[in-house]
Amino acid sequence: MYWSPDCVENVVIGINGQFPGPTIRALAGDTISVELTNKLNTEGVVIHWHGIRQFGTPWADGAASISQCAINPGETFVYRFKVDKAGTYFYHGHYGMQRSGGLYGSLIVDLPEGEKEPFHYDGEFNLLLSDWWHKSSQLQEVDLSSKPFRWIGEPQTLLMNGRGQYNCSLAAAQFINSSSSICEFRGNEPCAPQILHVHPNKTYRLRVTSTTALASLNLAIGNHKLVVVEADGNYVQPFSVDDMDIYSGESYSILFTTDQDPSKNYWISLSVRGREPKTPQALTILNYFPTSASKLPTSPPPIAPLWNDYNHSKAFSNKIHARMGSAKPPTTYDHRIILLSTQNSIDGYTKWAINNVSLVLPATPYLGSIKYGLKNAFDHKNPPEDFPSDYDVMKQAPNPNSTYGNGVYMLSFNSTVDVVLQNANALAANVSDIHPWHLHGHVFWVLGYGEGKFTEEDEAKFNLKNPPLRNTAVIFPYGWTALRFVADNPGVWAFHCHIEPHLHMGMGVVFAEGVDRVRKVPNDALTCGLTGKMFLNNKGH
Numbered sequence: 001m002y003w004s005p006d007c008v009e010n011v012v013i014g015i016n017g018q019f020p021g022p023t024i025r026a027l028a029g030d031t032i033s034v035e036l037t038n039k040l041n042t043e044g045v046v047i048h049w050h051g052i053r054q055f056g057t058p059w060a061d062g063a064a065s066i067s068q069c070a071i072n073p074g075e076t077f078v079y080r081f082k083v084d085k086a087g088t089y090f091y092h093g094h095y096g097m098q099r100s101g102g103l104y105g106s107l108i109v110d111l112p113e114g115e116k117e118p119f120h121y122d123g124e125f126n127l128l129l130s131d132w133w134h135k136s137s138q139l140q141e142v143d144l145s146s147k148p149f150r151w152i153g154e155p156q157t158l159l160m161n162g163r164g165q166y167n168c169s170l171a172a173a174q175f176i177n178s179s180s181s182i183c184e185f186r187g188n189e190p191c192a193p194q195i196l197h198v199h200p201n202k203t204y205r206l207r208v209t210s211t212t213a214l215a216s217l218n219l220a221i222g223n224h225k226l227v228v229v230e231a232d233g234n235y236v237q238p239f240s241v242d243d244m245d246i247y248s249g250e251s252y253s254i255l256f257t258t259d260q261d262p263s264k265n266y267w268i269s270l271s272v273r274g275r276e277p278k279t280p281q282a283l284t285i286l287n288y289f290p291t292s293a294s295k296l297p298t299s300p301p302p303i304a305p306l307w308n309d310y311n312h313s314k315a316f317s318n319k320i321h322a323r324m325g326s327a328k329p330p331t332t333y334d335h336r337i338i339l340l341s342t343q344n345s346i347d348g349y350t351k352w353a354i355n356n357v358s359l360v361l362p363a364t365p366y367l368g369s370i371k372y373g374l375k376n377a378f379d380h381k382n383p384p385e386d387f388p389s390d391y392d393v394m395k396q397a398p399n400p401n402s403t404y405g406n407g408v409y410m411l412s413f414n415s416t417v418d419v420v421l422q423n424a425n426a427l428a429a430n431v432s433d434i435h436p437w438h439l440h441g442h443v444f445w446v447l448g449y450g451e452g453k454f455t456e457e458d459e460a461k462f463n464l465k466n467p468p469l470r471n472t473a474v475i476f477p478y479g480w481t482a483l484r485f486v487a488d489n490p491g492v493w494a495f496h497c498h499i500e501p502h503l504h505m506g507m508g509v510v511f512a513e514g515v516d517r518v519r520k521v522p523n524d525a526l527t528c529g530l531t532g533k534m535f536l537n538n539k540g541h
């Protein structure tokens with residue numbers, strides 16, 4: 001029953017021979033330097049430092065191909081960036097579908113010496129959640145870009161720190177020589193799930209991050225309450241739940257207290273939300289000292305909320321508020337952009353579009369093309385800031401066609417920007433998916449969630465008192481989500497659905513602000529595309 005990709009299959013994109021990649025741990029205020037050599041044979045690599053602002057560094061956006069040329073096979077590149085805020089973060093590949101292939105790891109930033117968290121804990125664990133397919137990320141890319149389109153389907157396994165369960169009779173049929181004993185778990189195999197070993201009557205901090213390619217997740221610890229204290233690197237007003245949802249791109253810290261019978265162990269469970277689950281619940285064990293870790297819990301694993309119980313998910317999201325005393329958002333905005341997400345069919349290819357534009361990133365990274373005023377590197381027409389008022393978000397589009405584009409929303413430096421994300425019906429009737437949207441280089445306030453089409457009157461419902469600061473926020477089926485942020489980070493920034501195949505299919509937009517304030521565009525943002533031709537001498541950095 002127990003199995004892990006790096007034990008059984010040879011298709012993981014690891015880092016330093018590790019899967020997931022090594023956990024990077026630093027103190028707030030540190031400058032981190034990561035030397036990355038691309039040892040893949042055939043494709044470039046780009047790493048995104050998810051949730052890191054990188055303000056004031058010459059490197060405006062260590063993110064997608066938006067501001068960086070891919071690190072080609074055999075090349076080495078040094079990422080240097082400052083981590084200015086304590087919290088739970090991660091890093092991941094942002095090129096093709098490499099995140100689905102396993103290119104990710106944790107990034108944890110501790111408070112500087114002498115500063116204390118506003119909550120107490122005796123010990124901590126780190127749980128990096130992901131999902132896994134047996135097909136390589138390269139083949140998944142081919143499937144998604146084919147005509148007719150081949151969807152990647154639901155993951156075979158959910159992973160916690162790279163470990164998970166799999167139905168071994170199926171695995172054996174497909175991948176493993178059936179005489180293999182790797183599927184039999186005895187508790188000490190290198191690929192067995194990570195057990196959390198605890199002492200009674202203590203409080204533990206569990207850092208939970210989701211880097212899934214697709215799955216929205218629900219986490220529970222049998223018989224234990226979870227107290228949420230941090231979201232995406234920001235403190236939240238503590239609240240207690242029996243189980244929690246976590247969407248791709250999000251991170252949380254939760255506290256739990258080991259106040260149960262120490263002669264027993266308890267299940268920790270992970271299950272899929274928002275998509276009909278064809279993936280088994282992932283399980284590991286909370287092991288109380290001095291009970292043996294191999295003693296199975298006497299109570300059954302937590303029962304997951306129904307996958308389509310959206311009220312359960314909305315109730316959780318609506319409990320998240322900024323910790324008392326946190327910075328409040330500006331009370332008004334300068335610029336409002338409404339972004340409608342639709343699933344489309346363009347010449348028979350299945351895509352996602354935002355206000356009817358399906359994003360295809362240009363070959364030349366935006367930072368250099370904007371800074372040096374290149375005319376032909378991307379589409380200079382302003383992308384649409386709204387969608388036709390007669391569009392019915394509850395129904396299939398009468399015309400599912402759309403267009404490709406790569407325009408940039410130019411934001412005035414230091415302006416306050418409101419973004420309303422509007423969900424709609426997908427291509428099939430009566431389908432509207434969950435989409436977690438992630439913004440690079442900024443945090444935003446989540447002002448509220450609503451049902452159906454957003455109207456001016458909905459503004460009265462915005463929470464300006466204690467909205468949480470996040471870098472990722474979900475849109476629920478047929479609903480809207482309103483965000484506010486200050487465009488105060490010079491650079492070019494992606495804002496996109498964190499479901500990796502959806503981004504691949506065009507579900508994203510690009511913001512830029514204050515590019516004239518970026519003093520020096522690093523060579524590695526200039527050595528490809530049109531700027532590559534202009535700055536040919538820089539090649540080789």
Ligand SMILES: O=C1O[C@H]([C@@H](O)CO)C(O)=C1O
Nearest residue numbers: 151343350426427433502505
């Ligand atoms: O983008 C997607 O495509 C499929 C389906 O809509 C079409 O096959 C799916 O479930 C998605 O989330």
